[in-house]
Amino acid sequence: MYSKDQATQLKQAFWTVFGQYMGPVLSAEGLRTNWINYKTGVKHIFFRMQADNKRANISIDITHPDKELQQLFFEQFATYKTMLHSTLGEEWDWQLHTTDEHGKTVSRIYTGILPVSIFQKEDWPKLISFFKPRIIALDEFWNDVKVAFEV
Template sequence: MYSKEQASQFKQAFWTAFGQYMQPVLSADGLRTNWVNYKTGVKHINFKMQADNKLATIAIEMNHPDKELQQLFFEQFATYKTMLRSSLAEDWDWQLHTTDNYGKTISRIVKETGPVSIYQQGDWPKLISFFKPRIVALDEFWNNAKAAFEF
């Protein structure tokens, strides 16, 4: 078991390594992108990558505090489901009004993998292989769909 400080150091080391690995990868617009802290440019819609000692997830999260507006975002994504599926080349799990790690109600479209641990450097290639194609595919999708989510 790792102390909080050690766990934090492992996570920071992984995300730094992932960021460096992704640095030469340009966005769908041909621009440099901070892949680790991807900015969608639309408030309350985030692309999140997370990893712990059991699994890794990548998700489109809708976290608007108004549940009805959150559901509207979710339904709007559903209208783009075919385009999203085409970009990702796989099915993801659609979760309307679930709870995040902090007890906050969110909706999300998520893919997970496991068992894998961010605390095991031997698993880092698996994590990178999981995250890289999916965040790049999300960027491609978002490049085509973002305008529909801006109000």
């Protein structure tokens, strides 16, 4: 088991390595992108990559505090479901009004892998191979549909 400081350092080290690996990759618009903290440009819509000692997930999180507006965003994504899955090359799971790790109600479109551990350096290539094509595909998808979500 790792101390809290060791766990934090290993996580930071992984995300630094991932950021360096993704650094040369340009966005769908041909721009430099902070892939780790991807900015959708739309309030309450986030692309998140998470990893812990058991699994890794990548998701579209809709965090609007108004559940009805959150559901409208979710339904809007659903109209692009075929396009999203086609761009990703796989189907993702869809959850309307679930609870995040902070106890807040969110809606989430996601996929994940297990068993992998961010704390095992030998798993890092697996994690990078999991995250890289999916965040690039999300960017490509978002480049095509973002205008429909801008208020």
